[in-house]
Amino acid sequence: MSAASALNRLLSNKTFNSQTQPTSAKALTNTILDLLKANQLRKAVSILFASPYPVPYSLYARLFQLCSSTLAIVEARKVESHLVTFSPTPPIFLLNRAIEIYGKCKCLEDAKELFDEMPQRDGGSWNAIIKAYTQCGSAKKALDLFKDMNKEGVLANEITFASVLGSCGDVLALSLSRQIHGLIMKYGFSGNVVLGSALVDVYGKCKAMSEARLMFDEIENSNDVTWNVIVRRYLEAGNGREAVIMFFKMFQTDVRPLNFTFSNALIACSAMHALKEGMQIHGVAIKINYEENETVSSSLSNMYAKCGKIESARMVFDQPGEKDLISWTSIVSAYAISGKTREARELFDEMPERSVISWNAMLAGYTHSLQWEEALDFVCLMRRTTEDIDHITLGLLLNVCAGLSDVEMGKQVHGFIYRHGFSSNILVCNALLDMYGKCGNLKSARVWFYQMSQSRDNISWNALLTSYARHRQSEQAMMIFGEMQWETRPSIFTFGTLLAACANIFALCQGKQIHGFMIRNGYDIDIVIRGALVDMYSKCRCIAYAVTVFREAASRDVVLWNSIILGCCHNGRGEEVLKLFELMVEEGIKPDQATFQGVLLACIIEGRVDLASQYFNSMSNEYCIIPRLEHYEFMIELFIRYRCMNELEDFVKGMPFDPTASILARVFDACKEHGWSRLGKWAAEQLNE
Secondary structure (H helix, E strand, O other): OOHHHHHHHHHHOOOOOOOOOOOOHHHHHHHHHHHHHOOOHHHHHHHHHOOOOOOOHHHHHHHHHHHHHHOOHHHHHHHHHHHHHHOOOOOHHHHHHHHHHHHHOOOHHHHHHHHHHOOOOOHHHHHHHHHHHHHOOOHHHHHHHHHHHHHOOOOOOHHHHHHHHHHHHHHOOHHHHHHHHHHHHHOOOOOOHHHHHHHHHHHHHOOOHHHHHHHHHHOOOOOHHHHHHHHHHHHHOOOHHHHHHHHHHHHHOOOOOOHHHHHHHHHHHHHHOOHHHHHHHHHHHHHOOOOOOHHHHHHHHHHHHHOOOHHHHHHHHOOOOOOOHHHHHHHHHHHHHOOOHHHHHHHHHHOOOOOHHHHHHHHHHHHHOOOHHHHHHHHHHHHHHOOOOOHHHHHHHHHHHHHHOOHHHHHHHHHHHHHOOOOOOHHHHHHHHHHHHHOOOHHHHHHHHHHOOOOOOHHHHHHHHHHHHHOOOHHHHHHHHHHHOOOOOOOHHHHHHHHHHHHHHOOHHHHHHHHHHHHHOOOOOOHHHHHHHHHHHHHOOOHHHHHHHHHOOOOOOHHHHHHHHHHHHHOOOHHHHHHHHHHHHHOOOOOOHHHHHHHHHHHHHHOOHHHHHHHHHHHHHOOOOOOOHHHHHHHHHHHHHOOOHHHHHHHHHOOOOOOOHHHHHHHHHHHHHHOOHHHHHHHHHHHHO
């Protein structure tokens, strides 16, 4: 029984004290009106509730309106109880107002009971109950009621369609949205800008952006809400470029953008690192005096930070005006993620207030910079200072455990997760699985993986697979891949791990099967996977396949070039390496240190002493690359292998650092073998020291 029904029973059995109550309906009405003028709603409703007289319907309507605007649920129940008790046939519109209030106050049981008990209903009654369920997040039930409404032959209006489209968006009911779109056109509401905006919104939420755009283009008088919806939906669909284009198109109309529209466009610029467009939006914000808006300034600061302009981000933050928690958190996060953790911590310590997001932003900065000890100290401070902790905090803390290889601390975090009900959060579960894997506790990783059986996803499988591959258990990783296909579709990251595992154990057959699997199932072989394929085929002594995969690449970066160059070295194809290097330079790809490792190895294979010396010198002279220890070791090996002892002596003694023990030992052994006593004696003296 609802609160309204209980009040009905109480009211109908009440004994009234005539000395404390108005003695007539007219006096009662005047008393209530006087109290309402004095802004005393609660007292006015109490007097009404205690009185045995009905009042005019207009007064009930006014009381319902005031209860709705102040969310006065108790008073609303009293007014409804008095109305149905002393009016045998209350007007439908008043009962509809009561249902609307119950929905607005999240009291669905009251709304549904009153709706069910109504002797008669009209379209407004259905609108009220559907809207109530929509407001309370019961989208599926709202859609069921809409279907019932149609079965009873009640025609929907603009209010109905607006509520129902909102529910369609909540449950991503694309097919039903299309049907409702048809009804809107059938009933002649196609020119309604509110319904048009709602359709753009629901199509966007369902990722049907082509239909959302068509609907948007059909709206003749798009308002600020409509433009905000299309910009936001393009952003959420991952099409930041179109979101920014639509933002600038808006200025061809007379519509003034909302601050949220600015924010969404700036977020799109952040995602694309589109600094030029972001600066243009900044200029527009200054021009129409939006720069000091908290939402806009926070988004501006974040955009500059994501685009690598941390000074500009700080300049926006330091502008005069109020700074809310979001602005503070945004600038702290900007410094933290850019690696400037000292500056981020100084700002963090100055924050007038903090939320769990602020703490997470600073902690994420430490983990991003691999500052594990600082991160651990920060977690201890967080636990002493605040009780706020969420799934993001736990994920970061597990990253710290993995970074420190501290599985015992990881187990303590696991216990905290279990005790505080985070075990059902998939992000936390995957972070825990990753922690066990990185700490080398594969048994615990496997046990936890099976405990996740009801909630694990693609990322879970990848984490387990990577854990085994990382610890050189490549055969086990391949077995897990076989099991994985029964439960989920592998991602592109899965194949990168598997191909590396095949390369480690020289499993050419399995590598070919994975390659074929990707082709048959329509996976996009991007530049990273192409490099992994080249590496796998090269290590498995199938250089022809490696070259074929390399040649099929639409574009090649230095990493892919390095993969084929080192692969050819691995297969003794020194001459091909030297030709590939020349092609790489012709294509305008700048070599790096790994490239020159391959080139020097190729010179060793082919015995090209003079050419190797040229390449070695060109590293610093032409490409501004400082040679590493391994480059010096390759040159020494080259001189020794081809008995260039004079060149070897000049090279070793001219090195810009003291030779390592391993270099001196190699030189000493070579001098002993080839009878080069002078250099051998020098090497022995250096070793003795």
